[in-house]
Amino acid sequence: MTSRRILALSTMLGGLAIAPQLHAATPTPAQATAPRPNAPAPSHRAAGTTGAGKAAAAGTPAPANEAISVFGHGSTRQMTSVTRTMMQQSVPGTSPLKVLSQLPGVLYQSADPFGAYEYSSQLFMRGFNQSQLGFTLDDIPLGDQQFNNYNGLSVTRSIISDDVGGVDVSQGAGAIDVASTSNLGGAIQIRSIDPSHVRGGTVAQTFGSNSTMRTYARFESGDLNPTGTRFYVAYARLNGNLWKGGGYDHSDQVNAKLVQPLARGSSLKLFFDWSSxxxxxxxxxxxxxxxxxxxNxxxxxxxxxxxxxxxxxxxxAELQKTNDPFDAAYYAGTANRTDYLGGLTLDENLSETLNWKTTLYGHANNGYSTWTTPYMPSPNGAxxxxxxxxxxVARGGLQSAVTWKIARHAVNAGVWYEYGNFNEGRYFSEAPLLGQGTLGNPTTGFPADKVFATAWQEAFSTRTFVFHLQDTYKVTDNLTINAGFKSMIVNSGNSVPTQDGTINGxxxxxxxxEASNAFLPQVSANWRFLPHNELFFDVSHNMRSFPLDGYGTNVSATPWTASQASFQATRNTLKPETDWVYEGGYRYTSPLISALASLYRVNFSNRLQLITSQAGINPVTAVQNVGGVTTNGAEASVTLRPVRGLSIYNSFSYAHSTYDQNVMTATGLQPTRGKLVPNYPQFMYxxxxxxxxxNFDAHVDGTYLSRRELTYTNDLRVPGYFLMNFGMRYHFGQVGPFRGLTASFNVYNLTNKTYIATTNELGNNFVNTDFNYFLMGAPRQFFGTVSADF
Structure with missing residues (x-):
């Protein structure tokens, strides 16, 4: 399927929408209507057992004053839900992934306060990085979220944050039917809001530090006919300068969603996203x-x-103090991306016991990144x-699943097929001589007329086929067991139509x-042994397909980042990453207290690691199987609601993740056995x-991270830190022509802490060298927002 065809499919579909839960033919209040600022927060169902078995789990409404999370009452695995009401505590435009950083075991880092700067966006969950987790938007696969995303789309570009209805997070292992080929660890499933039944809309304007201005507007059609046909169209625009140095962050985004209710509680939904x-x-x-x-x-x-x-x-003068003034600063680096994402979902209740759900989706991406390099002079002498x-990226796919309820069973079977193309090239364009102009703003367009060299061009194609089968068996009213498996085949390859050996060497x-496994099983159970009290456990076997990326791009542990000789030497012995995940826990849910405690163990095999040496600008890069990794961890969370309107949330997590053996490299045996895996803290609060x-609400939140290792041998680390944020809102109710008017104020990094945010963006080294890279976190930032409903 060509890029143009997939783009046409995406445009014709108008925007892809994935239906809510598999059995939920009628949307929840939170999905059906965006709450007005002066209205009480809607209830949200807690996460269910699995994507197919969520109806079997008894949901518990979340209180309107919930602080941060809803624990997955009735789920057979550790589940946590972040509701729309909770997300509204953050500044509009904040990445949904950044909001997840309040959850136990989840670490999110970014150099900017919004989490919108994609190069620095970094998510870990129980030691797994974002490229080893699963991500979906209304069931649409979003790939592995790496910077050069070859099989998906970043969360911030796939949906406007104001249009997110909620996020379900499985910290241990994602459900069998989650559309992902990378979820060795958990899964993050994002739900968009449904259009309102009432005609109207919302406009919001945000101002803040670094000349930040963000505008958001959504128009709701309301019910257009007696069947309930309705849609919304939303637009968001962000402009803001970097918090240090020159440059800016700019984005435009459009979302649209249409819902057509059908007979027997069925529905047809379309969702469309465009972003630049x-x-x-x-x-x-x-x-x-x-x-x-x-x-700075x-x-x-x-x-x-x-x-x-x-x-x-x-x-x-200031750079002359450094050990490498040549690399300490450059003219600029930029990222420029345009995306189209669309999907169509038919959620059909064929009878009271039989449901068929099918999703078609398409995604097209084009763009370029720039870096002004002093390592390649221009032909004119610059x-x-x-x-x-x-x-x-150009990809399209189909998911289709059937669920049959019979007696105490809910049997679910389905398939997922995707075909994708990923093309990438590296070029060099001429810079002007001093006094004859400047490079100007690198985001204004691809300088095709100034290209003087093409280092390489690569074309990748990937075919993905996944089959799953599972049964959610309600043994008694208090005991539920889910068991099933999935089969996965992912075949990827590339061609190199252009390469310049004088540049690449x-x-x-x-x-x-090919990464394939016919039997990846999962078994989980939930036992409600007393009112409000339940135990759960989950065991799963998972596999990750080989990631893709261009030569020497230092983004992911892809076999194609190396030379042809290295690829040939390892292709017959290289194995895809796999693991066994074991978790068990206790959950307590009542109107006053929600509590969760869990223990987990991960046995990780065939871990592929990006090994870098020399400077991050011109590194020697290789991907190596570093063997096994063992992780043991514990998490505990509690939300207290002692009086009306007050919610107090605390979570603690501990993870001990170490390599199982030493690693042999070209420079000798590296003593990695027993060493901590870099970049992830052992302890978080x-x-x-x-x-x-x-009509007034306020919140304050805090996060503590222990130190993080920068090298595989743990001889260099970054210190831990404690970070605080503050926010407050006031709902004025109806003001003039507006049904509701809201003013909010937020402060990020309340104490103005200087801290290191993102680590390993260019890969980790084995030992302490001068080339261990990281990015600083933003200093204290202030933001104010005024929003109105009409």
Whole structure:
């Protein structure tokens, strides 16, 4: 399927919508109507047993003053739900993934306060990074969320945050029917809101630090006819400067959703998303640069003269203090992306006991990233040039599943097929001589007329087929067992139509790899042994397909990042990553207390690790099987609601994740056995206090992370930190022509803590070198929002 055909399919579909839960033919109040600011928060059903068996689990409404999370009452695995009401505590435009950072075992890092800067976006859950988790939007697969996403779309670009109805998080293992080929760990399933039955809309304007301005508007058609046909169209625009240095973050986004109710509680839903982003990069940091220059080290943009002189070896005084002034700053780096995502879901109740659900979806992406490099001079004599990379995605797929309720069983079987193309190229364009112009703003378009070299072009194609079968058996009114398996085949390969050996220094990897397993089982159970009290356990076997990316891109542990010789030497022995996940826990749910405690163990096999050495700008990169990893962990969460309007949430998590053996490299045996896996803290604490009285509500939240290792041998680390945020809102009720008017104020990083946010964005080293990179977190930021419903 060509890129144009998939783009046409995506556009014709108008936007892909995935129905709510498999058995839920009628939307919940939260999905059906966006709550008005002066209305009480709607109830939200807690997460169910599995995607197919959620109806079998008894849901418990979340109180209106819930602080942060709803624990998955009745679920056979550890589930946590973040509701729409909870997400509204954050500044509009904040990534849903950033909101998840309040959950136990979840770590989210970003260099910007919104979590919108994709290069720095980093999510870990129980030690697994985001490329080893599963992500869906209304059942549409969003891939593995890596920066150069080859099989999906980032959460922030797939849906406007204001249109998110809620997020269901499975920290241990995702349900069997989650459409993902990467979820070694848990799964994150995002739900969009449904259009309101009442005609109207919402407009909101946000102002804040760094000249931030964000505008949001949504129009609701209301019911157009007696059958309940309805739709909404929403638009969001964000403009803001970087918190340090020159450059900005800009995005435009459109969402649309149509719902057509059908007979017997069935529905037909369409969802469409268009997004366009232009983002400037924050400069990567090292310990030396942090200690010599400080946390505000930034690139030269828009000072072309300074970047030009630095490429010639003349540096600003502050950079001369560093151990590598040549790499401590560049002119600029940028990311530019345009995406179309659409889907059509038919959720058909054929009878009271038989449901058939089918989703068609398509996604097309085009864009480019730039980096002004002093390592490649221009033909005109300029000492630098602009390196451009062009990742493009075109994919389409189908999911179809049938659920049959018979006696105490809910049998669910389904298939998922996807075909995707991922094309990427690396080019170099000419920079002007000093005094004859500047590179200007690199986000204004691909400089095709100035390209003087093509390092490589690669074309990947992937076919994915997954079958699943499961049974949710309600043994008694208090005991539920879910058991099933999935079969997976993912075949990927590439061709290299263009490569320049004088630039690359080697022949690029080319060939096919298949990741397949016919039997990936999962068994889980829930026992409600007393009112409000339940025990659960889950055991699952999971596999991750081989990730894709271009040569030497340092984004993921892909076999294709290496040379042809390295690829050939390992292709017959390289195995896809697999694991066994075991978890068990206790859950207590009552109007006053929601509590959760769990223990888990992960036996991770064939872990592929991106091994880098030398500078992150021109690294030696290889992917290596580093063997097994064992993780043992514990999590506990509790939400107290002692009086009306007050909610107090606390969570604690501990994870001990270590390598099972040493690793042999070209430089010798690396002592990694027993060493902690980098980038993920052993201990985390999260807290949130929320209070509502009348039309006013306020909250304060805090997060503590222990230290994180930067190297595989644990000889370099970044310190832990405690971060606080504050927010408050007031609902004015009806004001003039508006049905509701709301004003809110938020402060991120309340104590103005200087801290290291993202780590390993360029890969980890085995030992402490001068090239261990990270990104700083944003200082204290202020934001105010006024929104109105009409």
């Amino acid at each position: 982003i232009q983002q400037f990069d924050y400069q990567d940091m090292t310990k030396n640069w942090l200690n010599t220059v400080g946390p 080290l930034a690139n030269y943009y828009p000072n072309y003269t300074a970047a030009y002189n630095a490429a010639l070896g003349t540096y600003p 000492p630098l040039s602009q390196r451009i990379q062009t990742p493009n 080697t022949r690029l990897a080319q060939g096919h790899l 999260k807290g949130n206090i929320s209070y509502a009285i009348g």
